[in-house]
Amino acid sequence: MKRQTAQRRAILDALEHAPGPLTPQEVLDAARETHAGLGLATVYRNLGTLEEAGEIILVHLPGESARFEVAGRGHHHHFRCQTCENVFELTASCPVAVLEGVTLPGGFAVKHHELTLYGLCPSCQDG
Amino acid sequence: MKRQTAQRRAILDALEHAPGPLTPQEVLDAARETHAGLGLATVYRNLGTLEEAGEIILVHLPGESARFEVAGRGHHHHFRCQTCENVFELTASCPVAVLEGVTLPGGFAVKHHELTLYGLCPSCQDG
DNA sequence: TCTTTACTGATAATTATTTATCAGTAAGAA
DNA sequence: TTCTTACTGATAAATAATTATCAGTAAAGA
Numbered sequence: 001m002k003r004q005t006a007q008r009r010a011i012l013d014a015l016e017h018a019p020g021p022l023t024p025q026e027v028l029d030a031a032r033e034t035h036a037g038l039g040l041a042t043v044y045r046n047l048g049t050l051e052e053a054g055e056i057i058l059v060h061l062p063g064e065s066a067r068f069e070v071a072g073r074g075h076h077h078h079f080r081c082q083t084c085e086n087v088f089e090l091t092a093s094c095p096v097a098v099l100e101g102v103t104l105p106g107g108f109a110v111k112h113h114e115l116t117l118y119g120l121c122p123s124c125q126d127g
Numbered sequence: 128m129k130r131q132t133a134q135r136r137a138i139l140d141a142l143e144h145a146p147g148p149l150t151p152q153e154v155l156d157a158a159r160e161t162h163a164g165l166g167l168a169t170v171y172r173n174l175g176t177l178e179e180a181g182e183i184i185l186v187h188l189p190g191e192s193a194r195f196e197v198a199g200r201g202h203h204h205h206f207r208c209q210t211c212e213n214v215f216e217l218t219a220s221c222p223v224a225v226l227e228g229v230t231l232p233g234g235f236a237v238k239h240h241e242l243t244l245y246g247l248c249p250s251c252q253d254g
Numbered sequence: 255t256c257t258t259t260a261c262t263g264a265t266a267a268t269t270a271t272t273t274a275t276c277a278g279t280a281a282g283a284a
Numbered sequence: 285t286t287c288t289t290a291c292t293g294a295t296a297a298a299t300a301a302t303t304a305t306c307a308g309t310a311a312a313g314a
Contacts, residue, residue, distance in 0.1 A: 003281050024271085042293065108246060134261080
């Protein structure tokens with residue numbers, strides 16, 4: 001990452017303004033709003049580069065392919081709308097924090113966790 | 128599923144005795160203990176058939192391909208060991224149950240959730 | 255036991271995602 | 285402005301997971 005390109009700015013901008021983590025295809029769609037003609041290979045390349053640089057992080061939801069979000073937003077979880085299928089970052093306090101560092105009955109030592117909530121987002125609850 | 132075959136019995140037996148949900152490849156490995164010569168295509172076919180029949184259910188962990196477990200075990204979550212990479216079914220009470228049916232700040236109506244815990248299983252904590 | 259056909263194993267094909275290739279473009283130092 | 289080469293877009297190739305194909309096998313009713 002030795003040069004600053006319009007493509008990379010568009011990609012990072014798309015991630016910064018997204019309501020949650022995006023798939024490479026979603027990044028492409030969003031970034032093309034500011035940089036028409038952007039290619040999918042360029043998206044993949046830059047996602048890799050930005051991840052190595054620590055500017056974005058890889059996020060996995062159950063049963064889905066990779067997503068990315070900007071780094072440094074602290075511990076949080078995600079909400080996936082069953083209707084519009086969009087994924088949102090949640091800011092509510094983590095209900096599983098109490099398990100960190102605990103050893104469960106059975107002898108399982110918990111180091112970290114992934115929680116995904118499913119339901120209806122605000123836009124999909126009307127009508 | 129009109130006939131009862133030794134292959135299907137071996138597959139279901141493997142799932143019933145597993146400590147957690149298994150991938151198709153893991154099912155193959157385990158079921159070959161009781162039925163050597165079992166083929167991977169047969170495993171996929173029977174997993175599909177058993178799922179349609181409601182005897183097993185599909186389970187997804189973040190970033191991993193499909194797993195299956197026997198149905199009817201009620202609400203629970205899974206633990207993945209960072210060392211041996213095995214997945215275990217947890218019997219401890221769900222720490223996220225309180226969120227069911229709740230509408231979070233921001234207007235997200237929670238219908239269900241997926242929680243995966245990561246850490247060290249009992250066997251991998253020694254040494 | 256005989257007969258039908260659902261089921262099986264091996265492997266080719268498919269699907270979805272990600273990576274490699276390569277000629278052309280443009281960032282930014284000189 | 286010029287020059288070097290990192291970066292880009294289009295597309296082919298590679299990967300991994302799952303499904304289809306097909307000749308042979310075996311479950312179970314007659």
